[in-house]
Amino acid sequence: MEHHIDKTRVARVERSGKTLEWDTPMYRLAVEQLDRTAERMDLDANIWERLRTPQRAYVVSFPFRRDDYQTVETVFGYRVQHLLTMGPTKGGIRFDEDVSLGEVTALAMWMSWKCALMNLPFGGAKGGVRIDPRGLTSGELQRITRRYTSEIIDVIGPDRDIPAPDLGTDEQVMAWIMDTYSQQKGHSVPGVVTGKPIEIGGSYGRKEATGRGVVTCAAEACRSSETSLEGASVVVQGYGEVGGTVARLMAELGAKVVAVSSIEGGVYNPKGLDPAALDRWLRDHPGLENYPDADSVSNQELLELPCDILVPAAIQNQITRENAAKLKCKLVVEGANGPTTTEADDILEDMGVLIVPDILSNAGGVTVSYFEWLQGLQQFFWSEEEVNRRLIDIMKAAYADIERVSQERGVTLRTAALMQGISRINEAKRRRGVFP
Numbered sequence: 001m002e003h004h005i006d007k008t009r010v011a012r013v014e015r016s017g018k019t020l021e022w023d024t025p026m027y028r029l030a031v032e033q034l035d036r037t038a039e040r041m042d043l044d045a046n047i048w049e050r051l052r053t054p055q056r057a058y059v060v061s062f063p064f065r066r067d068d069y070q071t072v073e074t075v076f077g078y079r080v081q082h083l084l085t086m087g088p089t090k091g092g093i094r095f096d097e098d099v100s101l102g103e104v105t106a107l108a109m110w111m112s113w114k115c116a117l118m119n120l121p122f123g124g125a126k127g128g129v130r131i132d133p134r135g136l137t138s139g140e141l142q143r144i145t146r147r148y149t150s151e152i153i154d155v156i157g158p159d160r161d162i163p164a165p166d167l168g169t170d171e172q173v174m175a176w177i178m179d180t181y182s183q184q185k186g187h188s189v190p191g192v193v194t195g196k197p198i199e200i201g202g203s204y205g206r207k208e209a210t211g212r213g214v215v216t217c218a219a220e221a222c223r224s225s226e227t228s229l230e231g232a233s234v235v236v237q238g239y240g241e242v243g244g245t246v247a248r249l250m251a252e253l254g255a256k257v258v259a260v261s262s263i264e265g266g267v268y269n270p271k272g273l274d275p276a277a278l279d280r281w282l283r284d285h286p287g288l289e290n291y292p293d294a295d296s297v298s299n300q301e302l303l304e305l306p307c308d309i310l311v312p313a314a315i316q317n318q319i320t321r322e323n324a325a326k327l328k329c330k331l332v333v334e335g336a337n338g339p340t341t342t343e344a345d346d347i348l349e350d351m352g353v354l355i356v357p358d359i360l361s362n363a364g365g366v367t368v369s370y371f372e373w374l375q376g377l378q379q380f381f382w383s384e385e386e387v388n389r390r391l392i393d394i395m396k397a398a399y400a401d402i403e404r405v406s407q408e409r410g411v412t413l414r415t416a417a418l419m420q421g422i423s424r425i426n427e428a429k430r431r432r433g434v435f436p
């Protein structure tokens with residue numbers, strides 16, 4: 001079929017001046033990345049327009065009772081399924097006070113490109129609850145999780161849409177989702193979520209998988225830019241599931257982790273921080289404040305510290321037009337989703353900073369989620385060594401593939417990764433055709 005780009009066909013609704021329900025800055029970033037890539041790759045205008053909006057978007061509101069039994073709040077929950085062409089949909093659930101339909105939609109779009117790029121048989125989805133999980137008791141967190149699950153129960157399932165952990169959620173939250181779903185179905189359904197605890201069908205290596213993938217990509221990027229990971233200085237924004245693993249694995253490989261942060265702020269020691277000591281500190285303290293032998297830095301200052309490798313592993317929209325030119329790193333390896341805006345991408349490219357884009361570098365999580373889903377379907381479980389070995393092989397192969405496309409097409413790794421993901425979806429959509 002001949003592809004003719006007719007840009008006037010795309011984005012008619014927006015050009016008419018009407019606002020889309022999910023229109024937020026983060027959604028615009030995701031769409032801008034798609035538009036730039038679509039233009040570069042001569043994407044069929046029909047498919048291009050189709051990919052700009054989610055196929056399904058659910059918004060729910062429900063009551064949440066605090067432990068004191070007096071306060072009942074109304075909270076909002078979301079689940080967006082961006083693309084149903086490739087198989088069941090897949091994507092994390094975040095608990096965060098800034099969650100919105102636009103944020104979840106953008107994240108679902110990135111999941112689509114990511115799964116296609118990694119050749120996983122899933123379309124993209126994402127979910128979230130608009131609440132600050134800090135300070136919630138375990139009982140409160142459990143009630144929120146179970147009620148949210150029952151609100152979206154009709155749209156999730158092992159062959160429909162499979163949630164996983166994201167910002168503010170963890171394996172315990174996944175266990176409650178799995179239990180709530182199973183109670184409703186009348187039998188145990190472990191395949192409804194990934195990122196579960198091992199005891200109920202989780203996979204070895206899932207918890208560390210995203211961080212391990214980030215570190216594998218950092219090592220590949222060092223190799224191709226002829227720098228040594230050993231001895232390299234590393235700054236990590238967000239010392240959570242992803243960032244904490246990155247810091248630990250980087251230290252194991254002989255890199256020097258000079259700064260880390262959490263939402264309240266960070267700590268910096270140019271001689272290097274010991275992740276084991278940080279973990280011990282965080283077991284006894286609510287945050288990094290007053291951590292000994294290190295200077296305090298704000299999250300913004302942290303990004304501008306001199307280092308070889310910067311790993312943003314907290315939230316989106318951190319490297320922007322305002323601060324990109326002040327960065328002093330050689331390499332950005334994105335752990336978080338959407339940490340860099342398109343303007344910042346351009347500035348960093350001009351500065352010669354190599355960016356390993358989120359949809360490639362943080363794809364280790366969904367890759368091992370796929371392993372977990374497979375192991376659950378087959379009731380055949382792999383050893384930790386096997387999971388890690390397969391993950392590292394897949395990440396290296398994906399990196400090499402994207403690096404090749406980037407060199408052949410003369411584009412950045414981000415554009416190459418988007419091109420690869422979007423072109424696979426394009427082919428699948430063309431094969432399936434339009435119903436009816």
Ligand code: NAD
Nearest residue numbers: 166167168210238239240241242262263314336337362365
């Ligand atoms: P997490 O909740 O375990 O950790 C998040 C960390 O970021 C914490 O240290 C938190 O204090 C910090 N943080 C939160 N809000 C912040 C803010 N406004 N400013 C600075 N720091 C802040 O979450 P996670 O699972 O590690 O996810 C982190 C990022 O990685 C998210 O963007 C998520 O979408 C992405 N990601 C996660 C996975 C996964 O498997 N968990 C997979 C792919 C991508």
